[in-house]
Each structure stands twice: as structure tokens, then as C-alpha cells.
Amino acid sequence: MKFSRMASLVCLLCLFPFSIPVQAADSLKISSTIGPVDAGILPLLADTFSKKTGIAISMEKAGTGKTLKKAESGTFDLVMVHARKLEDAFVAAGFGVDRRDVMYNDFVILGPAGDPAGIKGMKSAAEAFATIAKAGAPFVSRGDKSGTHVKEMDIWQAAGIQPAGAWYEVYADGAKGNKATTLYTDKKQAYTLMDRATWLTLKDTVKLVPLVEN
Numbered sequence: 001m002k003f004s005r006m007a008s009l010v011c012l013l014c015l016f017p018f019s020i021p022v023q024a025a026d027s028l029k030i031s032s033t034i035g036p037v038d039a040g041i042l043p044l045l046a047d048t049f050s051k052k053t054g055i056a057i058s059m060e061k062a063g064t065g066k067t068l069k070k071a072e073s074g075t076f077d078l079v080m081v082h083a084r085k086l087e088d089a090f091v092a093a094g095f096g097v098d099r100r101d102v103m104y105n106d107f108v109i110l111g112p113a114g115d116p117a118g119i120k121g122m123k124s125a126a127e128a129f130a131t132i133a134k135a136g137a138p139f140v141s142r143g144d145k146s147g148t149h150v151k152e153m154d155i156w157q158a159a160g161i162q163p164a165g166a167w168y169e170v171y172a173d174g175a176k177g178n179k180a181t182t183l184y185t186d187k188k189q190a191y192t193l194m195d196r197a198t199w200l201t202l203k204d205t206v207k208l209v210p211l212v213e214n
Helices: 034-038 041-053 064-071 084-092 125-135 147-159 178-188 196-202
Strands: 007-015 027-032 056-061 078-081 096-111 139-141 168-170 192-195 209-212
Touching (some): 007 084, 027 034, 027 041, 027 064, 034 041, 034 056, 034 196, 041 056, 056 064, 064 078, 064 084, 064 147, 078 084, 084 096, 084 147, 096 196, 139 178, 147 192, 178 192, 178 196, 192 196
Parallel strands (some): 027 056, 027 078, 139 168
Antiparallel strands (some): 007 078, 007 096, 096 192, 096 209
16 A cells, blocks of 8 residues: 555644634633544643643544534634545635644554454555455444544545445444554454554554554
8 A cells, every 4th residue: 555545644723713702812722633632742742832831721632523523613723633535624614724734643454463364464455455354354443433434434445345244343432532442443353444653552552463554
């Protein structure tokens, strides 16, 4: 697979205040996708910023889809998400301005070290997904319209497959984020599409390993 197909750009959007009063000058409210918060990146940046400026930062986290939906209210100053199609639609609808790429992550396909579907080392994410589906190997989807879920569905579409069946499970608590999804997938010893940062934070805890990457 080409790197660009698996890249996960985390972007920042500045928002319009609409009819809601602008946040006070001594505070900043951020709505973020879950990954940068759980990985500790956003809390560290926020704490450092607050110490330097005296501006208090509050943040809420949810999957990208829910994060953008909440931000449509105009009650947030900044949004951090990672699903370009949803970002572009958000800006086109007039809810935000000044979209910027601020960091990047990348996706990997995690699975049991034994790799029952035999996808290890494949160069195409779509080919790997097709192989998993053909083998009927257990696959866990976050299934919550988050950036990770959007990317997963893009890959299924590229593979020409509508995933369904006993082997394909939509995680009931997918909205809790990539960490929760990874821990659940590890418990099931299944395959999943995951961002590398989440795996790095959990690699000493789970038995799942990256089988398709780069």
C-alpha cells in the first residue's frame, strides 16, 4: 500500500463564534478526536500553553464525526480531527475556517502474531482486507464514524467488499476510542485497522502486532 493511503493527518480548525458569545480572552475551548488526548499529546501542549500564556484550556474528546458535529454549535474555539473528507465538508458548510495540518500519524493493520489469515508483509491494505474477509478471520471495526472508521471503510471500498458476517464485528463501545477498541480486539485476538500511536502506547500491554504497515 502507498503511505499516502494510510496516512492519518491530524488537522486543526479554527471556528466561527456564530451567535454564541466568543469565549473569554482568558480561556480556550477545544473539541478533539480521542487519539491526541489519550496519547497525552494535547494535554501536554495545553498545559505548556497555559503556563506560558495564563490562558486556561478546556477540552472534550470524541470520535472525529461526533467532534465535528458538536463543533457545529459554535461553542468551541478549536477542533482537532483526522478525516479529510469530513473536515472539508465541515469547512464548506461554513462551520470552520483556517484548516491546518499540525501532525501526522499512520495506520497499521493489527492482528494476532500467529496471523491466521496470512496477511503479514502485504503491501496493499485493500489486498490484506480482502484476504481477511476470504478467510473469515475475526475482524473488529470501531464502527462509530470516527476518522479511524472512515479510513477503514475507504479500504473496504477499495477492496470491493461490503463487510458483513459472523467474522466481522462492530465494537459496541467503539465510541470510547482507539485504545478501547485495541484492547477489545486483543481480547478477541482479531484483526483491526488502528493508528500506530495507539499501538505504541499499548504495545507492552497487548499481544496484537502490526502485520501490514508502511
